Amino acid sequence: MTQDEAKRAVAAVAIEAVRPGMRLGLGTGSTAKHFVDLLGELVRDGLQVICVPTSEATRAQAQSLNIPLTTLDETPELDLTVDGADELDAHLNLIKGGGAALLREKIVAAASARMIVIADASKKVETLGRFPLPIEVIQFGLGATKIAVAKAIEAAGCTGPTRLRLAADGHPLVTDSGHVILDAALERIPDARALADNLAAVPGVVEHGLFIGLASEALIAGPTGVERLASPA
Numbered sequence: 001m002t003q004d005e006a007k008r009a010v011a012a013v014a015i016e017a018v019r020p021g022m023r024l025g026l027g028t029g030s031t032a033k034h035f036v037d038l039l040g041e042l043v044r045d046g047l048q049v050i051c052v053p054t055s056e057a058t059r060a061q062a063q064s065l066n067i068p069l070t071t072l073d074e075t076p077e078l079d080l081t082v083d084g085a086d087e088l089d090a091h092l093n094l095i096k097g098g099g100a101a102l103l104r105e106k107i108v109a110a111a112s113a114r115m116i117v118i119a120d121a122s123k124k125v126e127t128l129g130r131f132p133l134p135i136e137v138i139q140f141g142l143g144a145t146k147i148a149v150a151k152a153i154e155a156a157g158c159t160g161p162t163r164l165r166l167a168a169d170g171h172p173l174v175t176d177s178g179h180v181i182l183d184a185a186l187e188r189i190p191d192a193r194a195l196a197d198n199l200a201a202v203p204g205v206v207e208h209g210l211f212i213g214l215a216s217e218a219l220i221a222g223p224t225g226v227e228r229l230a231s232p233a
């Protein structure tokens with residue numbers, strides 16, 4: 001099974017959790033894209049759902065499939081969000097934001113009664129941190145924010161360089177909400193909760209990619225099939 005086939009396989013299992021009338025959060029990324037494709041097929045066949053996309057890319061995809069969309073202003077409480085992850089541990093703590101959608105993804109996940117993470121087995125780790133942690137920051141005061149972020153990282157027992165994410169054109173990547181992203185290459189995050197709290201306290205940090213206690217379950221596609229992990233909480 002290729003990595004893309006694995007992503008499709010977990011998306012196909014996740015789609016079974018969708019019920020008529022549900023209010024859904026639609027994730028972002030190459031795995032979530034499969035889920036949205038499959039949802040589009042069900043909608044074409046008559047399924048009625050209403051969805052909030054977590055990025056402009058997902059909005060465009062959903063619109064192209066005629067999936068009915070709403071906003072969290074009109075529909076502030078959702079039944080289920082299905083989204084990918086860059087890393088997840090056994091406690092279903094996640095790193096997200098490799099596709100720069102972490103801010104809207106976290107708002108949508110927090111507004112959802114349930115969040116199912118879909119991923120291929122390469123995303124499962126013992127300790128978070130191998131994937132550089134995305135930190136979304138306001139452009140104003142970037143130099144000062146970068147120093148404060150480095151101190152927050154150090155105070156949480158982590159080390160590693162933090163780099164401004166660039167787009168393909170070499171300019172700083174700007175998120176859907178108009179911010180920029182610092183990627184912190186930490187290798188290992190011994191206390192994700194402490195790091196999350198420290199980063200959240202830095203002025204200029206809008207959001208970080210640590211999703212702690214948000215996922216209710218994870219579907220992981222490996223060589224022997226799809227493994228289901230439930231949140232220990």
Ligand SMILES: O=C[C@H](O)[C@H](O)[C@H](O)COP(=O)(O)O
Nearest residue numbers: 029030031084097099100101
């Ligand atoms: O910002 C992007 C999101 O957090 C994605 O869900 C995450 O990067 C995983 O994406 P993919 O399924 O493409 O690996």
